[in-house]
Amino acid sequence: MNLSVELAPRCKRGLFLANPVMAASGTFGYGLEMAKELDIQRLGAIVCKGTTLRRRRGNPQPRMVETAAGMLNSIGLQNMGVEALIRDVAPIWATWRVPVVVNIAGESVEEYARLARRLNGVPGVGGLELNISCPNVATGLEFGSSPQMAATVTAAVKWETTLPVIVKLTPNVSDIVGVAQAAAEAGADALTLINTFPAMAVYQTAAAVDVPIIGCGGIMTGLDAMEYIMAGATAVQVGTATFVNPRATLDVLEGIERYMEEEGVGDICQLVGAARV
Template sequence: MPAQSSGSLSVRVGNTELPTPVCVASGTFGYGAEYEQLIDLSSIGALFAKSVTRAPRSGNATPRLVETPSGLLNSIGLANVGIERYVTEKLPLFAAMPCPVFANIAGESVDEYLEIVERLEARGEIDGFEINLSCPNVARGLAFGTECAQVESLTARLRKATVRPLVVKLTPNVTDICEIARAAEAGGADAVTCINTLLGMVIDTENRRTALAAGTGGLSGPAIRPVGVAAVYRVRRSVSIPVIGAGGIMCAEDALQYLLAGASAVQIGTANFVDPRTVARVLDGIADYGRRNGYGCIEEFHLAE
């Protein structure tokens, strides 16, 4: 029996039902259409699309990807077509997607986030929003996701602009991710995603240069999985909204760690570059584990006390 036929694995985020708990992470699955020959897109819980900003961005100079032990370091720099082309070129792709689609929004100011959310809220093609807080706030210099007051006020502004699910994606590059999660919840978020990439650097010692042209980048892949699982475990116990787990999920066993830590759903990121069918494999494994343990829904996937 295909795992995706199990209605009991569906998950609610805000007012939207994800048909399965296995989603794809922003920036690692394009706009979905690129994968339609490779995977049954209806088996995806939700597509979290690549971040969009107000203006088009060509991203950082190359090289902007380097492999690390069990990881990938990237400094793509939010390359994207900008909101104008997003509306004309990407929304039609989303309308054809057989799974929920969350637009992931990035910005350098509160007004930029707000303008994009308002623009998309007026349209019918997307099911919800994921807010990428890893961007620097030009007014304050620090990434949005590093200050509680900033996270709460941004979330509250965006909350007023949408009736759709509002998911706040947390950066792990903070002192206490639980405080930031509580700020997102206080601002009215329907869920939080844990975690975005970890700040990292690789140095080419022969050339005496950083491997990435931008110097630092974001570390993803199996190397960050224990960090992500711990973040989900702690955040789950700090907020009462659903937590979506992300970071280094390569197989069902990895996803199960997140679910047992308290995640209501997971996102597959870097693994999509290794095997585009990871989502299907992970979903089958979760369904099998649920059947073996007699679990009726995702909330029953818990750590033994």
């Protein structure tokens, strides 16, 4: 059974995953904490929590509240800052088999570019994920709120790094396909799409761009993951489920393996976009 996927075929460095299950940013810390609880080397990749140029304390407590249908959160991008990450965490990542993608966030295009420049070539860093849900201090608008802004920040980051660049889109737009196309044309190697609002985001975007799609949002089981993959996602990210069950990423992986075995599928790539008509 072959579960391996390639997330950055347009990038010379590439981003090869042993399987399509990724730990989503903000729910898995830096991976160090979870490494004490489960075999993280079995995962396809880990996306670390959002990283900024300088250390951020985040918002005051309470930051999270469980609801009947999910979770509300207002973390405020609490993180150690890029210099501490490079000094204290990246050397540990460099000893792991599982690739680690650093989620980066900025208040200006220049901040994103500086983060990309600083992380380029750092051992242990396998790629970058741009959190373009952040507001631009110059305009007050999210970087992902328009195709032009998404393209500008994507191009600026690509100019500064040889690492694979994944752009994580915001669902808070009227035309997510247009933003996705702009980011892809500006050089994004892959796109992370929340599929909660609207429900067809992954399906529609996969048909409109020629870069891999990473599905994210509400994945609790292997069957949930298979729905994303069959809609066109090359890989999936497991986020909120980790708060409920720290082993959720591995449960999802094992669910995918069971599905493939039961259906007699030998290669995960056979299922990507299988629901398209």
